[in-house]
Amino acid sequence: MLKELINEIKNIYVQKEIPKEFFEFQLLEPKGIVYAVDGGSSIIFDGGSWCISKIKVGVVGYKGKKRVVEKIKTFYALSKKDNEHITTKIMPEGKIMKSKNLEDAHNDVRTFLEAKEVKELYSKTSADDIILVDGPTEVLKKNIVGVNKTSRLRAKSGRSLIGLINEFGSKKLKGKMWYYEIGNNEYIVKLHPKSKFCYKITALSKELFGVLAYFSRDPEIVGYPYPLIKVDKIARVKEDEKKMENNKIKLMAKKEGLILDYDENAAIMHSLLDKRMYR
Amino acid sequence: MIGKIVGGSVGEKVIIRIKSGERVDVGDILIAEDKETKEKFFLKVVNINISSLIARQFIEEMAGQNLESGEDFEIFDSQERFYRLCEAKVLKIKRDGKFYPPRTIPNFFTDVRKIEKEDLDFIKQEGEIPIGHLRLGTKKVSEIKINLPANKLISHHMLVVAATGKGKSNFAKVFLSGLLELGEYSAVVFDPHNEYYGGKGTKGLKHHHLNNRILYISPKAREIPGAEELKIHVEDLEPDDFFGIADLSQAQQEALSLLKKKYNENWIKHLLEEKIEKLIEEFDKKVSGVTFATLRRKMQHVLELDESGRGLVFTIEKREDTSIYNIIKQGIKQRKIIIIDTSSVGEEAEKIIASSILNKLFTSYRYAKQKDEVEFNNLPEVLVVFEEAPRVLGKEVLAKGVNVFEKIAREGRKFKIGLCAITQMPSLIPAEILSQMNTKVILGLPAPADRKAVINSSAQNISDEDVEIQILDMGEALVTSPFVKFPLPVKIFKFEEQIKRLQKDVPDIAIG
Ligand SMILES: Nc1ncnc2c1ncn2[C@@H]1O[C@H](COP(=O)(O)OP(=O)(O)OP(=O)(O)O)[C@@H](O)[C@H]1O
Ligand SMILES: [Mg+2]
Secondary structure, eight states: OHHHHHHHHHHHTOOOOOOOOEEEOOOOOOSSOEEEEEEEEEEEEEOSSEEEEEEEEEEEEEETTEEEEEEEEEEEEEEEEETTEEEEEEETTOOEEEESOGGGHHHHHHHHHHHHHHHHHHHHOOTTOEEEEESOOSSOOTTEEEEESOOOOBOTTSSBHHHHHHHHHHHHTTTSOEEEEEETTEEEEEOSTTOSOOEEEEOSOGGGHHHHHHTTOOGGGTTSOHHHHHHHHHHOOOHHHHHHHHHHHHHHHHHTTOOOHHHHHHHHHHHHHHHHHHO | OOEEEEEEOSSSOEEEEEOTTOOOOTTOEEEEEOTTTOOEEEEEEEEEEEEESSOHHHHHHHHHHHHHHOOOOOOTTHHHHEEEEEEEEEEEEEETTEEEOOOSOOOTTOEEEEOOGGGGHHHHHHOSEEEEEEEETTEEEEEEEEEEOOTTTTTTOEEEEOSTTSSHHHHHHHHHHHHHHHOSOEEEEEETTSOSSOOSSSOOGGGSTTGGGEEEEETTGGGSTTOEEOOEEGGGOOGGGTTTTSOOOHHHHHHHHHHHHHHGGGHHHHHHHSOHHHHHHHTTTSSOHHHHHHHHHHHHHHTTOOTTSBOSSEEOSOOOSOOHHHHHHHHHHTTOEEEEEOTTSOHHHHHHHHHHHHHHHHHHHHHHHHHOHHHHHHSOOEEEEESSTHHHHSHHHHTTOOOHHHHHHHHGGGGTEEEEEEESOGGGSOHHHHHHOOEEEEOOOOOHHHHHHHHHTOSSOOGGGHHHHHHOOTTEEEEEOTTSSSOEEEEEOOHHHHHHHHHHHSOOOOOO
8 A cells, every 4th residue: 555655746846847046145244133923823713603713923133143133922812703704803903804714803803913913113213124924924124034944835746846946956066065046036055064954945036045045054953043932932921821721710700709710611612522533 | 249149949959049240168057037037047958950931952952053064053141140049058047036946938039148247146155166157169268267065965976977187187176275275175186197186296185275284195206395194004905895895705704704703803814924724723714724825915016025025015024103094094184185195006906995994984974973972073075086996896896795985975975975086987887886876067078978977977967068068178077966057068177276375365365
């Protein structure tokens, strides 16, 4: 059976195209401040047909190796089903958003708030500053760069595009840093000569890759910009944080005479069953 | 603030994350103050580790690549990601102004700071004999003086241990200076190197401003004004003075007892001067000629007597005036510190001098206690200082029989007699004797066996201080005692400086 599987994979690995256009680049010292923006979000109370999420948007800024900016904004969102739509109210922002389903509502809110933060930050930065964003960026400006940790991009053969390009690039420019343009302001980039990984980067200017490389030499994840690692850490909604928020909400509601446990139990039952099924 | 509590357990250590740029050394005392419970934890640093949030594997890889190929890595936020963790043990907990044993530990994130003068206010109330400054890590907080309480501590015995040259004798001199200041205590110091009294070039207790309360006894007294001559008439010796001290067989010991019984105070004179045949006859052949002959030789040798029965210290001449024992007894009553210079006699003679003096001291104190409570209460606590203590308290000598040193170690406390045993090799002393030495002044001890002997016999748990004890520098000590709150790290005063200090502390009184 596995033999058959391998044969199928062979079909994916058929060489239909050979990437050739790899360009080497050099490390560049940053001139201005390099910022990283990232958000984290999670449902902290699930009432079955409605839920509350917590969303955090973090910003860090580095001048060389020194962190000069670190801030975090916290939001809550109440999502509920109205007819066919999910409407979400963001607090303290006040905006109301629509989503397709309840589970994803907090992700939509997070994406929106991240983009808003990037816009705000951009208006305050100078020309030498760079803003790194986790994932594709909606706001594309000369000094805004999106770094995608994962990509489902597919080559014609069916292979992972990043996998394919990494293989050829690493062989052709061994021990070097390089980029490969895939069009549409998107590149596959190797940010550290020793890194096993490449990332898809969205940017208007490939001149910034050298600065990204400067920040990608930290041993925690060699080849990935350190400011993004740091901002991910501070913006993440952690498991115990979730529990704490959940208790806080239930306690405050109880003081107002609202018992939320019944709704939550309905939802938990559903998720308990889910967990069993997928086990 | 220099750190925060990040973990630990009561049975083990507490773990403190140290703020970047802060220096902490093994041996430092830190304070963790719980803002909610208002408890103050006294912590002692026993170990320091470097740590990182980055997986070890990355660090090794990074170091390796940097070493092997000069590979260029950069660490961002290094101060928060690479840091030091220190392990500390809880010494004591202070709650509502009182001290409690370490039955709990501070909570997560409790602020940890260095110890300050105010935290140690209790030390001032702890005792009256100044011995040095608090030693924190390698630095000394010179304002904080450490005092030991004389009362009880003396009669509960002391052990001063260190490798050679680390400052044992210096400590003893400093301690005796403090004792002298108090005026209520007495001491008898056996000084095999003649270093306690002081001479032309060297500072000693005679340079103390209260030197009128020092009694110096030396074979060379004639050259020293105010000194008493160390002269012992053998008529004042008892067989007991030899037992457990001189190398005597069972038969020889019995013979000594018989001699004493028969000739009273003239027992040694007879042993030395009577014809052997006569002795055999007088004792109905209960003692062999060989035994008498051997004893005679040993006696001459141990007491360092010449053909005529005279020596530097001992003599068979009849005593005409008051004995040295009486002089010592009077000195003790007057709360004097008595220094007995044994530097010019051999080791055997020295031990007999000491044991005869101590036997008489012990007997008179015990007698007073049993017969005359008022007199006993008037007697001062007395400290017996003995250098190279294994000579009289070693496993080997004690195997030959009980001597007065062992008697004092075991029961001296009841009679207000304390022993200050000084040694380089505590491992030679039996463990039960070591544990009788309640206060231990531990200076640097490099030999593992000696450290083990001291650590195992301490009332306070100092097993975590093994490394600290090993690396103590000259004059640096760890003082453990049931009479201090916790084992105290001390930089002992240099004697020469301390006597100057004591002199200055005395108010000048205009006379006339
Ligand atoms: N606390 C101290 N501060 C400064 N110097 C000291 C201190 N203690 C000892 N010293 C110096 O170290 C030297 C040795 O000290 P000391 O004679 O007390 O050592 P010891 O342990 O008695 O040695 P030994 O084994 O030879 O008897 C002396 O010169 C003394 O001045
Ligand atoms: Mg000495």
